[in-house]
Amino acid sequence: MLGFLTARQAGLDDPLRLRRAESTRRVLSLKLNPDRDVDRIHGNGINTIDIEAIEGRYMLSGGADGVIVVYDLENYSGKLQYTCKAVCTVGRSSKYVHKFSVETVQWYPYDTGMFVSSSFDKTMKVWDTETLKPAEVFQFEGNVYSHHLSPIARKHSLIAVGTKEPKIQLCDLKSGSRIHVLQGHRAEVLSVRWSPRYEHILATASADSKVKVWDVRRASGSLFTLDQHNGDKSKASSEAVNTAHDGRVNGLCFTGDGLYLLTTGTDDRMRLWNSATGENTLVNYGKVCNESRKRLQFTVSRGCSPEFVFVPCGSSVAVYGLHTGELVTMLRGHYNNVDCCEFHPDYQELYSGGKDCNILAWVPVIRASDVEEETKSANQVQVLITGNKIWKNPKVLELLHLG
Amino acid sequence: MNRKRALISDTFKVKKRRYGTQKFGAVSDGDGPTDIRATLEYLMTLFPRRLFNDTLPQIVLKHQLYSIHNDKTLVDKELNKLRERGELLMFQLGFDADTFGLVFASDYKAKVLAGEEGRATRATVEKFLQKLPSPCTDLSFTKDKMLREFLFTDSEITQLVKSGVLTVRDAGSWWLSIPNSGKFTKYFIQGRKAVLGMVKKSKYSEVLKAELEERRTTSHVKFHMKYHIHDIVGAELVESIPTTSGILLRFVEP
Numbered sequence: 001m002l003g004f005l006t007a008r009q010a011g012l013d014d015p016l017r018l019r020r021a022e023s024t025r026r027v028l029s030l031k032l033n034p035d036r037d038v039d040r041i042h043g044n045g046i047n048t049i050d051i052e053a054i055e056g057r058y059m060l061s062g063g064a065d066g067v068i069v070v071y072d073l074e075n076y077s078g079k080l081q082y083t084c085k086a087v088c089t090v091g092r093s094s095k096y097v098h099k100f101s102v103e104t105v106q107w108y109p110y111d112t113g114m115f116v117s118s119s120f121d122k123t124m125k126v127w128d129t130e131t132l133k134p135a136e137v138f139q140f141e142g143n144v145y146s147h148h149l150s151p152i153a154r155k156h157s158l159i160a161v162g163t164k165e166p167k168i169q170l171c172d173l174k175s176g177s178r179i180h181v182l183q184g185h186r187a188e189v190l191s192v193r194w195s196p197r198y199e200h201i202l203a204t205a206s207a208d209s210k211v212k213v214w215d216v217r218r219a220s221g222s223l224f225t226l227d228q229h230n231g232d233k234s235k236a237s238s239e240a241v242n243t244a245h246d247g248r249v250n251g252l253c254f255t256g257d258g259l260y261l262l263t264t265g266t267d268d269r270m271r272l273w274n275s276a277t278g279e280n281t282l283v284n285y286g287k288v289c290n291e292s293r294k295r296l297q298f299t300v301s302r303g304c305s306p307e308f309v310f311v312p313c314g315s316s317v318a319v320y321g322l323h324t325g326e327l328v329t330m331l332r333g334h335y336n337n338v339d340c341c342e343f344h345p346d347y348q349e350l351y352s353g354g355k356d357c358n359i360l361a362w363v364p365v366i367r368a369s370d371v372e373e374e375t376k377s378a379n380q381v382q383v384l385i386t387g388n389k390i391w392k393n394p395k396v397l398e399l400l401h402l403g
Numbered sequence: 404m405n406r407k408r409a410l411i412s413d414t415f416k417v418k419k420r421r422y423g424t425q426k427f428g429a430v431s432d433g434d435g436p437t438d439i440r441a442t443l444e445y446l447m448t449l450f451p452r453r454l455f456n457d458t459l460p461q462i463v464l465k466h467q468l469y470s471i472h473n474d475k476t477l478v479d480k481e482l483n484k485l486r487e488r489g490e491l492l493m494f495q496l497g498f499d500a501d502t503f504g505l506v507f508a509s510d511y512k513a514k515v516l517a518g519e520e521g522r523a524t525r526a527t528v529e530k531f532l533q534k535l536p537s538p539c540t541d542l543s544f545t546k547d548k549m550l551r552e553f554l555f556t557d558s559e560i561t562q563l564v565k566s567g568v569l570t571v572r573d574a575g576s577w578w579l580s581i582p583n584s585g586k587f588t589k590y591f592i593q594g595r596k597a598v599l600g601m602v603k604k605s606k607y608s609e610v611l612k613a614e615l616e617e618r619r620t621t622s623h624v625k626f627h628m629k630y631h632i633h634d635i636v637g638a639e640l641v642e643s644i645p646t647t648s649g650i651l652l653r654f655v656e657p
Contacts, residue, residue, distance in 0.1 A: 246500055284475035287639040325476045 001025065024304040026348040026364035030319070032333045033363040037083040038351070041069045044101075046353030048297055049342045050115075052107040053151060056346045058087070060115055061353060062102030067091055068117055070129070071359075073344070084361070088132060096134050098123070103144060103294060109151045116159060118144040124161060126173065136176050141165055142188070146295045149173075150194035158216065160202050162189030162295075168204055170216060184212055184222050190250045191295045195275065197258025203275070205249035210242065211263050213278065224278045226263070228271060245269060251296035255307060255322065256345075262309060264298065266290050270311060272322070283325040289313045297340035301348070310350055312338035317352050317362075333360050439481040442471050443491075443505065449630040454590070458518055458583055460510040465493070465503040466637035467630075495542050495578050497570070498588060502638075503542075506581065515568060518582055524566040527559045531568060546575040590625045591634075597623040598631040602641055602654045609653035612643075 004021045007013035044065040051059045051073070059071045068090040075082040090097050099121035108114035114135070118124040120143045125134040142164025149159050157173040158180070168189055170180035187208035195201035201223075202214045212222035226244040245265025253262045254275065261275040270288040272281045288311055290296060298311040300322065307322040310331075317331040317338055331350070338354035350362040446468070447461040468478045482505070485491040492511055494504040512532050519525040534553045549555045555563075560577075563569045567582030581587075601618065602610050616628050624631065632652070635641050641652040 282476070282479060284479050286469070286475055324474060326474055 020303060020305040023301075023348050024306070027301050027304050027308055027319075028328070029365040030329075030331060030348075030350055030362040031365050032331075032360060033365075035081045036361045036363050038071060038359040038361055039069075039083055039086045040358060041086050041089055042067055042357045045336075045339060045355035045357060046359060047101060047294075048104050048340050049351055049353050049359065050106050051342050051344055051351070052112050053109055054111060056344055058107070058112050059084070059342075059351065060105045060107060060117075061359060062105040062117055062119075063357075064101040064355075065092065066098035066100060066102055066119060066121070068098075068102060068105060068115075068127075088129075090127070090132050094132065096125070096132075098125070104146050104148075106147070106149055109149055109153075116147060116149060118147045118161065120144070122163075124159070124171070136173075138171050138178070140169070145189065146191045148192050148194050150199050151196055153194070153199040155199065156216075160192040160194065160204070162192040162204060162206075164188045166206065166208075168192060168202075168214075180216065182214055182216070182222070184214075185210065187248075190248065191252040193252040193254055193261075195258045196254050196256065197275075201275075203252055203254070203261055205244070205252045205263060207248040207250075209245050209247060209249060209265070211244040211249050211252070211261075211273075213261075213275070226261075226273055226278050226280070228280050230280050230282075244271065244273075248293075250290065250292050250294065251298050251311075253298055253300055253309075255300050256302035260322075262298070262300065264288060264290050264296055264311065266292075270309070270320075281323075283323060285309075285320050285325045286327065288318065288320075292339070297342070299341055299343045299350075301343050302345040304348075310341050310343060310352075312341055312352065312354070314338070315354070317341055317350070331362055333362075334358065439468065439472070439478060440485065442468055443485075443507075446471075446630070446633065447507075449627045449633075451626055451630075454625055455583070455586060458514065459581065459587055460506045460514040462494075462504045462506055462581065462584070462587060464496075464634055464637070465505055466501075467633040468637065470633045470636035470643070492579070493542060494580060496584070496588060497578070498592060504581070504584075511581070515582060519566060522566070524562040527555075527562045528566050528568055530559075531555070531563055543572050543576055543578045544569070549577075594624045594626050594631050595634060597621055598628070599635060599640060599654070602635075602652055607653075609644075609651055611646075611648060612650040612652055615652065 001021065004013065004018045008015060008018045042061070042063040042065065044063050046061050046063050048062045049059060057072060057074050059073055061069050070087045071084045072087050073084050098117065098119040100119055102117050102119045105115060105117045113129050114126060115129060116124060116126050122140045122143060124138040124144055124147055126136040128135050140161065140163050144161060144163050146162040147159050159171045159173060161169045161171060166185040166187055166189065168182040169178050170182065172179050185204065185206040185208055187206050189204055189206045191205040193203050195203065200216050202216055203211060204214065205211045211226040213224055214222045225242045227242045228244055244263050245267045247266035249263055249265045251264035259275060261273045262270060263273065264270045268287045268290055270285045272283045273279065274281060296312065298309065301308040308328060309320045309322055311318050311320065315334045315337055319328040319331065320326065321328055334352065334354045334356055336355035338352050341350055341352035343350055348364050351359055353359040443463055446463040450461040450463065452461065465482065469475050472478050482491065486493060490508055492506050492508050494506065496502050496504045515528060515532060519528045549560055564571065564577065567580065569577035570580040572578045601615065602608065612632060615632065620628060636643050636652065640655060642655050644651045644653060
């Protein structure tokens with residue numbers, strides 16, 4: 001690490017390399033920290049969590065009892081021991097709470113004044129965070145498994161919704177109407193995801209083992225269907241043509257740059273696809289245990305080199321190298337099945353929620369400072385190595401010209 | 404200072420140095436270049452030839468290699484290279500969509516021809532083996548391909564199926580297969596079940612790998628114990644945990 005620092009100082013290396021190296025080191029040292037806790041509000045399992053993209057300060061969680069909670073992740077208390085407090089809750093006593101379990105929650109990508117939640121009570125509600133009342137309710141015919149708002153969309157404000165019906169609905173936030181339907185799947189749609197690179201590209205995964213990629217501007221069907229054998233018809237039996245997995249496909253995740261798409265299926269496999277061509281990159285992750293009958297929320301790290309995939313696997317979270325497929329580590333700490341996990345890119349922290357009603361925060365281990373460093377007072381180097389909030393401090397960023 | 408730019412990922416590779424020749428417990432394989440061909444040949448020696456009276460070529464399963472080498476993607480890539488060079492043939496063995504058997508091409512051809520000695524179907528099989536494109540990366544053939552590319556007639560295709568070189572996949576397509584491999588599949592599945600049962604019945608459903616190799620096998624286990632151990636570890640039916648007394652195999656609930 002000192003090599004990276006010296007190279008950065010002398011101008012031999014790009015500033016981004018040092019940042020990536022430190023991010024990677026932090027992700028490799030993720031551990032449960034006794035000082036960091038998340039308030040326990042849910043009485044039942046936690047199905048989904050989402051961290052807002054603007055500040056990275058507020059986290060939403062949706063539970064199996066229909067309760068939605070907003071947490072504040074920032075630590076302004078000055079003490080090391082910190083519990084992420086719940087700022088507000090849509091509890092069972094609220095008039096507008098969902099009747100059954102909340103499957104997906106997502107913040108509005110541009111500010112925290114609004115969030116969208118969808119649930120097994122066949123509705124999707126658009127909430128006003130200030131008043132905690134739904135501004136809009138969309139009704140559907142079947143259980144809503146998953147919804148997603150495009151994080152980069154400027155020209156449209158569509159929410160893609162995957163329900164028990166094989167048709168994917170696109171709901172417009174601006175007008176409040178269901179304007180578009182995407183046909184092509186033959187069974188329930190378990191997961192939908194917009195591409196973080198192009199605002200019109202949508203990927204959908206269904207229980208019929210297929211993953212389709214759509215361009216919503218196009219009137220006729222999907223762009224392409226992902227094929228696990230890459231067109232090599234000799235490898236599988238003829239019913240398995242054009243399938244992404246040999247079972248239900250229940251998890252979708254784009255990498256941070258949108259160039260690759262990860263899918264998980266109930267055949268206990270995870271596959272990495274090139275999102276532009278639909279080609280299976282054939283990275284072999286081995287057996288990724290997956291028994292979920294609903295959507296599986298997994299995530300990819302951002303800002304590291306090489307990137308890591310965090311997949312809930314039974315009661316632990318498995319960390320794989322994205323392009324090598326090797327299992328880096330298993331994060332054990334939950335008492336029951338883990339359902340969802342979310343990566344906080346600014347602090348390289350992982351939050352995971354599961355059936356044991358806990359949200360656990362996996363925090364990078366801070367390197368213990370040496371005796372000499374403790375005696376020096378305003379030592380900038382020490383602050384860099386041991387502080388984990390320093391990358392966000394504008395003064396330091398300015399000093400290092402990293403901002 | 405090393406002016407060459409190193410990959411960020413290399414900084415975090417931990418290289419353990421072993422001093423002295425005595426190795427306690429965990430034996431890991433070195434970080435040297437992975438030699439897939441050598442591993443294949445080692446696994447081939449574990450295959451019991453005399454059990455089948457030498458009629459079968461030595462078969463190794465693809466996932467057995469995963470138990471020896473850590474990087475599965477690398478193993479896959481190397482195997483594809485060997486297949487493209489025409490040295491290795493891959494077969495769909497039929498009991499699992501994901502299980503593939505590997506046989507050296509020269510071995511396969513020799514054994515198939517030896518098995519066809521004095522049979523009526525010999526000429527067709529010889530013709531088929533000659534026509535087989537080398538390097539052959541296909542696992543199955545459609546009727547179209549057989550009729551047009553290889554110029555076989557229907558009756559010849561029937562003869563090939565009879566001789567065991569092709570097995571029916573569905574209407575109009577066939578898997579490439581190893582003749583008389585039914586016995587192999589039967590003994591293999593039997594043995595796998597027996598070994599898994601041995602691990603499961605142990606206290607806490609776990610057993611040291613060295614101890615399992617020493618155990619007396621029942622009559623159900625016809626193959627070498629090591630062959631089965633590589634199979635169950637590679638297929639992730641048991642978890643392989645390094646401990647100070649060696650590698651521990653723990654049964655994984657499906």
